Amino acid sequence: MSANRLRECTSPYLQQHADNPVDWYPWGEEALARAHAEDKPILLSIGYSACHWCHVMAHESFEDPATAEVMNRLFINIKVDREERPDLDKVYQSAHQLLAQRPGGWPLTVFLTPDDQTPFFAGTYFPDEERHGLPAFMGVLQNISNAFHEQRADIKEQNKALIRAINQIDPIATGKATPLDSAPLETARQQLASGFDETHGGFGRAPKFPHPSSLEQLLRHWAATGTQDPRSLYMADFTLTRMALGGINDQLAGGFCRYSVDDRWMIPHFEKMLYDNGPLLALYADLWQATGKSLFKDTALKTAQWVIEEMQSPEGGFYSSLDADSEGEEGRFYAWSNEEVKQLLDEDEYRHVSRYYGLDQEPNFEGKWHLHCQTDIATLNHELGSTSEQARNLLEQAKLKLLAQRAHRIRPGRDEKILTTWNALMIKGLARAGRLLERPELIAAAQQAVGFIRDKLWQDQHLLASYKDGRANFNGYLDDYVNLIDALIELLQAEWNNATLQFATDLTDIILERFEDKDQGGFYFTANDHEQLIYRPKPFGDESIPAGNGVAAAVLTRLGHLLGETRYLKAAERTLHCTWDQLKQFPHAYCTLLQSLDELLNPTEIIILRGEPDTLLPWIKRAHQHYAPRRMTLAIPSATTDLPKALSVKQPAGEVVAYLCHGTHCDAPIISLEDFNSALSSTEAAAHDKSQRFDGAVGSFKRFRE
Structure with missing residues (x-):
């Protein structure tokens, strides 16, 4: 049966x-x-x-x-x-x-x-x-x-x-050795801007999805163009601000829902997916680094807290999703009646919550209220006579009471299968947020998940795609391999480990052996020993998660520069050439692939630091001081041995030594923190001017910093 x-x-x-x-x-x-x-x-x-x-x-x-x-x-x-x-x-x-x-x-x-x-x-x-x-x-x-x-x-x-x-869906290389150029990077910026929602942020009309790869591309474009493009930063800032304050973000527990059913990010489709929250976590940490706005740091930390508390299994891997429904109704777990809120809060708390989240307006979700920021702290201060500190404290106290009450409700179902790709996206987000926000517990959570994957989903030089009830199933797909490589590269920047690098290179060699299209370039979604279906996809365009070919090209470019491995760089170039015609025409649909293009044309800046862990800290802090998306910083303790040749030649010297490389070229070693600061400052001078110009550009929107 x-x-x-x-x-x-x-x-x-x-x-x-x-x-x-x-x-x-x-x-x-x-x-x-x-x-x-x-x-x-x-x-x-x-x-x-x-x-x-x-x-x-x-x-x-x-x-x-x-x-x-x-x-x-x-x-x-x-x-x-x-x-x-x-x-x-x-x-x-x-x-x-x-x-x-x-x-x-x-x-x-x-x-x-x-x-x-x-x-x-x-x-x-x-x-x-x-x-x-x-x-x-x-x-x-x-x-x-x-x-x-x-x-x-x-x-x-x-x-x-x-x-x-x-079988004609996927791109086919023209056979011409067309030189790669930066035109798609500029065209993507124009195409993204043309779809930007000036009123509410994001792209297009409802239903509105977060599109983190598009927002990351805008941030990278801003960083690459200096003072010439403050608007790219504004589009990312405005969108992620509205999302953080909107109903798509769980205002009580943190964590983002899959999409908004309206233009205002107010009412989401209430399912929470791991694959959305990993890239958004990384993006909010990046935007905090770029702007210094506390909202972005707070949102990143709240997202990470939700993931670790509600979605990490006792074994270390992360569960897949929370259902949209509970008790047979979509969104029931998250909706409030005005009477219920009023009974839980004291008078001052209720006055502030009611005004801040719009409970003083018409219900916004099936006769009830789903929490969505309707105003700002400055308005609360003006209308209710409170100071900013008082208003924040009252809102925080009220949120804790509401969250405690919500904990007694019947929760949405949780899909407890553990997927390699989605875990990789979360590992990357936690590792980056932990590194940039200096929160070692986030890095530890990422390391636990990597340990789980190595223990349960890495068998006989094969990744498996899914784990549930003690059983790992299904041969891994391209997305499993390349997103895990990407996560491991991010984790290496948070904490050096030889085994992590070896795992990343083992996986990279496998994708070249089992997934690459040796004739046309690019990578198939399934390995050469996979079940034969009516079609073997070779996906290049970003969807709800980054495109496998885009991530493949990006990690091959970074590892190629880091290890001096020309095989990797050539495979990345072949991937770009395979879809070059489409990339030139619709680059905004291939934002992940653009990262590789950018770092092949403007080689990855690699900083190798050697020294004792304690003495490395101020150097690491300086390297992370500004948003520099083309930069990789790897702090390798002096005692570390058995490194690949390209890294082993970067020997310890004195207390700390820094090696600054751009692609295949390295500068003379630096042994003074002052000289290190000067070397980095010479490439970052424009960044300060960018931020100042951006602050002037947003004008009245500054109030959301409060």
């Missing part, structure tokens, strides 16, 4: 469907063989545990015996967790785009031919009854079954065309 099949799976999402009357299979040989033997089309349903509309469709259709009877009679039904099998999701989302001529999403509903798993019809959510222009799911089932049996020849011809089309 279906319950036995899905209950044996590690995915919480699949287990949610274990008691459906639908005869579900997980993706695998058993289901595919049965479909082929019985000549039944496959109904493939892809979703994930925190997906609200996945729950809706499950309740309306998959839990309904009448619907299940039709599904079981007409189809072989396969349920897939897109977080465990992103390879299948990428393939069939691309097919949906071609078949439906519009973007897909979740739940994804795809009908496949039984002999070769080619999709011939695709959609997303289908209701149980016809509404909102969508057909009833029961009718879809009957029509698809009829079409499959009555129009086989037409479907076969359509499938041939689809296979041709889907």
